[in-house]
Amino acid sequence: xxxxxxxxxxxxxxVEQANQIAYERLTQAQPVLTDIQPAGDxxxxxxxxxxxxxxxxxxxxQYYGGQRNAIIYGALYEGLAATADEADRKLHEGEIVVGxxxxxxxxxxxxxxxxxxxxxxxxxxxxxxxxxxxNFYEGESRRRLNYGVYDQEVADGLRFIQHQLxxxxxxxxxxxxxxxxxxxxxxxxRMGDELHSRNTASTTLFARELTPAFIDLxxxxxxxxxxxxxxxxxxxxxxxxxxxMAAAKATADAARDVEGSSVVTAMTISCxxxxxxxxxxxDTWFSGPLPEVDCQxxxxxxxxxxxxxxxESHITETVGLGGFAxxxxxxxxxxQGGSAAEMARLNELMYAITVGEHPDFLIPYFGFRxxxxxxxxxxxxxxxxxxxxxxxxxxxxxGQIGAGILRAPLECFQAANSAFQQRYPVEPR
Amino acid sequence: xxxxxxxxxxxxxxVEQANQIAYERLTQAQPVLTDIQPAGDxxxxxxxxxxxxxxxxxxxxQYYGGQRNAIIYGALYEGLAATADEADRKLHEGEIVVGxxxxxxxxxxxxxxxxxxxxxxxxxxxxxxxxxxxNFYEGESRRRLNYGVYDQEVADGLRFIQHQLxxxxxxxxxxxxxxxxxxxxxxxxRMGDELHSRNTASTTLFARELTPAFIDLxxxxxxxxxxxxxxxxxxxxxxxxxxxMAAAKATADAARDVEGSSVVTAMTISCxxxxxxxxxxxDTWFSGPLPEVDCQxxxxxxxxxxxxxxxESHITETVGLGGFAxxxxxxxxxxQGGSAAEMARLNELMYAITVGEHPDFLIPYFGFRxxxxxxxxxxxxxxxxxxxxxxxxxxxxxGQIGAGILRAPLECFQAANSAFQQRYPVEPR
Numbered sequence: 120x121x122x123x124x125x126x127x128x129x130x131x132x133x134v135e136q137a138n139q140i141a142y143e144r145l146t147q148a149q150p151v152l153t154d155i156q157p158a159g160d161x162x163x164x165x166x167x168x169x170x171x172x173x174x175x176x177x178x179x180x181q182y183y184g185g186q187r188n189a190i191i192y193g194a195l196y197e198g199l200a201a202t203a204d205e206a207d208r209k210l211h212e213g214e215i216v217v218g219x220x221x222x223x224x225x226x227x228x229x230x231x232x233x234x235x236x237x238x239x240x241x242x243x244x245x246x247x248x249x250x251x252x253x254n255f256y257e258g259e260s261r262r263r264l265n266y267g268v269y270d271q272e273v274a275d276g277l278r279f280i281q282h283q284l285x286x287x288x289x290x291x292x293x294x295x296x297x298x299x300x301x302x303x304x305x306x307x308x309r310m311g312d313e314l315h316s317r318n319t320a321s322t323t324l325f326a327r328e329l330t331p332a333f334i335d336l337x338x339x340x341x342x343x344x345x346x347x348x349x350x351x352x353x354x355x356x357x358x359x360x361x362x363x364m365a366a367a368k369a370t371a372d373a374a375r376d377v378e379g380s381s382v383v384t385a386m387t388i389s390c391x392x393x394x395x396x397x398x399x400x401x402d403t404w405f406s407g408p409l410p411e412v413d414c415q416x417x418x419x420x421x422x423x424x425x426x427x428x429x430x431e432s433h434i435t436e437t438v439g440l441g442g443f444a445x446x447x448x449x450x451x452x453x454x455q456g457g458s459a460a461e462m463a464r465l466n467e468l469m470y471a472i473t474v475g476e477h478p479d480f481l482i483p484y485f486g487f488r489x490x491x492x493x494x495x496x497x498x499x500x501x502x503x504x505x506x507x508x509x510x511x512x513x514x515x516x517x518g519q520i521g522a523g524i525l526r527a528p529l530e531c532f533q534a535a536n537s538a539f540q541q542r543y544p545v546e547p548r
Numbered sequence: 549x550x551x552x553x554x555x556x557x558x559x560x561x562x563v564e565q566a567n568q569i570a571y572e573r574l575t576q577a578q579p580v581l582t583d584i585q586p587a588g589d590x591x592x593x594x595x596x597x598x599x600x601x602x603x604x605x606x607x608x609x610q611y612y613g614g615q616r617n618a619i620i621y622g623a624l625y626e627g628l629a630a631t632a633d634e635a636d637r638k639l640h641e642g643e644i645v646v647g648x649x650x651x652x653x654x655x656x657x658x659x660x661x662x663x664x665x666x667x668x669x670x671x672x673x674x675x676x677x678x679x680x681x682x683n684f685y686e687g688e689s690r691r692r693l694n695y696g697v698y699d700q701e702v703a704d705g706l707r708f709i710q711h712q713l714x715x716x717x718x719x720x721x722x723x724x725x726x727x728x729x730x731x732x733x734x735x736x737x738r739m740g741d742e743l744h745s746r747n748t749a750s751t752t753l754f755a756r757e758l759t760p761a762f763i764d765l766x767x768x769x770x771x772x773x774x775x776x777x778x779x780x781x782x783x784x785x786x787x788x789x790x791x792x793m794a795a796a797k798a799t800a801d802a803a804r805d806v807e808g809s810s811v812v813t814a815m816t817i818s819c820x821x822x823x824x825x826x827x828x829x830x831d832t833w834f835s836g837p838l839p840e841v842d843c844q845x846x847x848x849x850x851x852x853x854x855x856x857x858x859x860e861s862h863i864t865e866t867v868g869l870g871g872f873a874x875x876x877x878x879x880x881x882x883x884q885g886g887s888a889a890e891m892a893r894l895n896e897l898m899y900a901i902t903v904g905e906h907p908d909f910l911i912p913y914f915g916f917r918x919x920x921x922x923x924x925x926x927x928x929x930x931x932x933x934x935x936x937x938x939x940x941x942x943x944x945x946x947g948q949i950g951a952g953i954l955r956a957p958l959e960c961f962q963a964a965n966s967a968f969q970q971r972y973p974v975e976p977r
Contacts, residue, residue: 309740309748309879310739310740310748310749310752310879311738311739311740311749311912319738319739320739320740320749320752323739323749323752323753323756324752326756326759327752327755327756327782330755330759330762330778331775331778333759333763334762334763334766334771334774334775334778335766335771337763337764337766337767338766338767338769338771340767342763342764342767345763346760346763349759349760349763353756449912449913450738450739450912452912452915452916453912453916458915459912459913459914459915483740483878483879483881483882483888484878484888484913485888486881486887486888487881487882
């Protein structure tokens with residue numbers, strides 16, 4: 120028996136209790152989309168010259184490649200600089216501030232660029248009172264700001280979202296009195312989504328949820344605006360991902376700071392590393408190397424073309440979705456490769472490293488067994504089984520080049536577990 | 549080797565060619581919802597005093613139980629009689645005519661009652677030019693006319709469909725320029741439907757398809773009517789079944805009358821028997837006993853409570869959906885019992901009795917293998933494997949009492965195969 124496994128045995132009772140609390144918070148959260156607002160108006164600590172990006176915080180000089188580009192592009196989009204050189208200088212001098220999304224209640228998809236004017240979904244966990252945010256999906260093009268691309272088309276797309284899409288969606292959300300997201304997620308799991316790399320059903324259900332309000336808006340003179348919104352929603356099968364992420368962030372945050380709990384409350388990727396945060400260990404990030412990946416790349420690309428430019432959409436895996444519910448979404452094979460049998464096997468493995476089964480996220484293929492939820496760093500270290508993550512992949516020249524299953528590095532769980540043992544020493548028997 | 553298997557071997561070449569034609573017709577049909585009209589206005593041979601019901605035709609005196617009741621209730625609803633006794637008398641004397649749905653281009657769900665005033669979906673196969681119809685889903689109550697129940701609530705529900713729902717749906721369909729159904733069916737198979745006992749995704753996709761037209765109708769003064777229609781659609785997860793049935797009927801009819809083909813073009817149930825029709829054998833029905841069933845009944849019911857009152861929704865199985873695509877719809881376990889493994893096994897079995905794999909109806913769990921399509925009576929007889937059918941079950945006192953997997957009786961395939969051998973004698977070698 121390894122030292123880690125012994126530790127697990129010795130302090131199982133108090134840790135189990137703490138983890139049960141974390142599990143209950145993870146499963147009892149009720150994330151509700153309550154508003155859509157510019158990030159600068161609602162995100163705590165967001166200033167006009169702040170740019171948020173994915174990953175545990177780095178110094179400006181540490182960012183490279185697509186993530187560095189994406190931050191500079193954010194500055195250009197927001198009008199904080201006229202050229203890339205000017206943006207670089209201002210970022211060096213602190214005139215433009217780079218913030219970590221998670222430090223502001225946000226989560227980033229891939230590079231995860233937030234600027235003050237960008238609209239964000241405001242999601243409140245009505246059970247625990249906390250709030251989280253996510254910005255918008257840019258559309259089906261492989262060339263998007265969050266994949267490290269910026270040109271006139273990308274800028275126009277972002278402006279469309281800000282000035283045309285967000286206002287009418289906001290009106291519909293407010294007229295609807297808020298949209299509870301958990302029922303949509305639960306239902307989408309029965310309709311082939313796992314809510315990370317497949318959001319077809321949830322996007323459809325979300326549009327359906329807003330449709331009565333759209334009908335009223337159309338009757339009240341906003342026919343054209345409603346058509347515009349519907350066209351975008353209907354053309355964007357991944358639209359709901361950002362709502363799944365905001366819901367997952369609100370949910371995972373509810374499980375933060377449970378004294379004595381070894382449950383993971385966030386996983387993040389920057390261009391340099393993969394990092395996790397643990398409920399009983401405060402805001403500290405524990406890092407390891409970038410993940411390994413089994414992928415299916417778009418035609419013309421090889422694994423050498425992959426570049427890590429950040430990513431936090433695996434907040435969904437943190438709450439029992441994505442790779443932890445992939446047996447609900449066999450359709451994903453078309454996107455990220457693999458086989459149904461392998462998807463079921465990987466999904467099944469996650470039960471060995473989690474605290475419990477989700478009472479509301481049910482997987483039909485497993486006979487409606489609840490998805491595995493509450494990643495326990497002690498179980499990860501003891502078994503050597505790491506979380507599997509469905510994810511999109513960025514290319515060295517920007518843009519999405521494929522998708523696949525990522526494996527979190529064991530090292531960050533080992534680092535967290537060492538800190539956990541120091542922080543919660545085993546009582547002598 | 550059995551006589552039947554020998555027969556298969558001896559005349560495989562010409563039969564295979566004919567079956568390939570039937571297979572192509574089955575898979576290349578393009579059913580499009582083009583209109584919604586009262587049955588009396590569009591269904592061929594429908595008269596004001598005709599009532600259509602499921603099953604191979606019977607004499608009035610042969611109908612019993614729930615199916616007999618349902619026909620009488622249809623007469624009451626249509627105002628053809630004031631009392632059940634008057635209806636019975638008129639049915640005996642031929643003043644009210646009972647017709648077989650299939651003889652009129654229609655298909656019936658369970659008892660399948662059509663009267664002249666009831667609205668029907670008009671579905672055109674734009675590839676082959678034929679047309680089929682199906683009437684409307686009555687809603688989520690277990691007590692429905694098609695399950696042999698009639699009271700004020702049932703009558704009010706039918707009138708709501710006729711006078712409130714159908715008109716606004718019709719306007720939306722016409723404004724949409726018709727709704728191609730095959731793309732919705734293909735997509736729904738990736739979203740957990742098998743289009744017979746699970747239609748959640750397809751109903752959602754259908755409502756989504758109509759929504760742009762609903763927006764325009766609302767803007768043009770029909771806000772209340774649109775809300776009414778959406779409320780019904782959103783509360784009726786089985787709504788699309790009738791569209792799947794009409795689409796399947798249009799598709800199966802395209803494969804009728806292929807000289808020399810042993811492919812099944814319809815399967816039907818009456819209160820007395822299970823019957824099939826074969827492409828190369830004209831309009832003759834070949835009958836066998838009522839099906840066996842593995843079922844899950846609603847609380848308080850036993851298998852003794854099951855009563856067969858008709859059913860033709862397995863036109864969906866005839867075109868590669870329902871039981872032939874059940875591995876796309878593991879969520880069905882909640883409704884009809886079984887396990888994911890058993891669903892996959894039964895689905896897999898159907899490849900042994902069909903002509904080919906559907907190019908557009910893909911099953912994600914099978915790695916996007918096409919669903920088995922084109923039931924070949926020769927293969928059924930040679931293997932002893934019969935079609936499996938997802939279906940709802942009626943109770944002796946009316947109403948739905950559960951759901952399950954039905955197995956078609958081998959006898960009707962044997963009877964058809966004998967006729968097939970007579971009609972297409974084996975050439976001496």
